[in-house]
Amino acid sequence: MTRPLSLLLGSVVFLTTLTAAQAQELNLYSSRHYDTDERLYSDFTAATGITINRIEGNADELIARMQAEGANSPADVFLTVDTVRLARAAEMGLLQPVESDVLETRIPSYLQDDSNQWFAFSQRARILFYDKTDVANPPQTYQDLAKPEYAGQICIRSATNVYTQNFTAALIAHLGVDAVQDWANAVVENFARAPQGGDTDQLRGIASGECDIAMSNTYYFARILRQGDDQITPDQLANIGWVFPNQNDIGAHMNVSGGGVAAHAPNRENAIAFLEYLTSDQAQQYFSAGNDEYPAVPGVGLAPSVAALGIFRPDAIDLSDIAENVGAAVEVLNTAGWE
Structure with a gap:
């Protein structure tokens, strides 16, 4: 016995046929830890009748768990908050390609894996903040961080942080390894302190x-x-002032949150339906209003707190290009002595 599943995606309606056995649950492995995501899950269940069973934890731990479980893994969907882990899961054979007209249509091509194993659903711009009383000429590009005039002024995250690795990988894709090595060497010389803490700690460093x-x-x-x-x-x-860097060339770097269907998903149709649901206008608005992120789907309205930051040009680099350069980025950062 089968029944159709119909969800409204703004002006797009998608139909998926689910067997009665499949139509009841979805096993979600997620490293997203935001309370506001509860609305995403409850609304999906309300619309489909599919119960979401969540396993939440560190992305690396979830990847290791999926690998250990092998073909017997109950995971249907893997969600995480960075390109590095998405690419790693795909390289390890933990995800599978998905053919979906909804995902292809709703998510811009540069926010998709080349082999359709993972897709981005929300974005965050990685930009520069500064003390308006102490910095008369704030850096306007990422490359400016290497200028001697900013010696002893920069707070930034460690080389082991995925945001740092993703950003550096994107720079390598744009500028080449040699140029980024020189840049990283100079930025390290401009540190105000050894890299430490999370992003909020960097902002608190300016305030203090x-x-x-x-x-x-x-x-x-x-x-x-x-x-x-x-x-x-x-x-x-x-x-605290802010600058969206490189507005005259590559644009502001974007980190993403995304996911894919697990390689051995026991509820594959439900998994695809969930990913398609994440592209709906309703879900995309939750990403912005609930967690202050930028939607991945073009044209979805921004939360006031996000819109207050202003209009900017994002870097539209293909995420697969970033994933391909993460290894080189780690080497550059280590060579520079970026702790």
């Missing part, structure tokens, strides 16, 4: 006066704009 310039994903700052931070006063927040 420990550094004058920092790199962070936009959604951390937008979240502070929306709900405040117990270590940043309103006056300190008002004194």
Whole structure:
């Protein structure tokens, strides 16, 4: 016995045929840890009758678990918050190609894996923040971070952080390994402190006066704009300016959150339906309103906290190009002594 599944995606309706046995559950392995995602899951269940069983944890731990489970893995969908882990899961044979007109139509091609094993569903711009009282001429490009005038001013995350690796890999794709090696060497010389903490810690470093310039994903700052931070006063927040870098050439680097269907998914049709649901206008708006991210689907409205950051040109590099250069990025960072 089968029944049709119909979900509204803005002006797009997709139909998937599910067997009665398959129509009841979905096993989701996710490293997304945001409370606001609860609405994504509950609305999907309400629309489809499919119960989502969640296994949440560190992305590397989930990948290791899927590998250990092998063909007996119950995982249907793997979700994570960076290109590195998505590419790693695909390379390890833990994901499978998906043919979906909805995913192909809704998600821009540069936000898809070349072999359709994973897709991006939300984005965060990785931009530069600065102390408006201390920095008269803030850097306008990522390359500017290497300038001697910013010596002792930069707070940034460690070389082991996936955001740092993704960003460096994108630079390599644009500029080449040699140029990025020179850049990384010079940036290390400009550190205000050894790399430490998360993105919010970099913003707090500006507020405390420990550094004058920092790199962070936009959604951390937008979240502070929306709900405040117990270590940043309103006056300190008002004194933090921001720059969307490289607006005259490559554009601002974008990190993504995305997912794919597990290689041995026992509920494959449900898994595809869930990924398609994540492209709906409703789900895309949740990514922005609930977690201060940029939608992956063009034309979906932004939350006020995100829109307040302004219009900018994003880097439209193919995510597969970033994934291919992650190994080189790690080597560049290590060679530069980027801790």
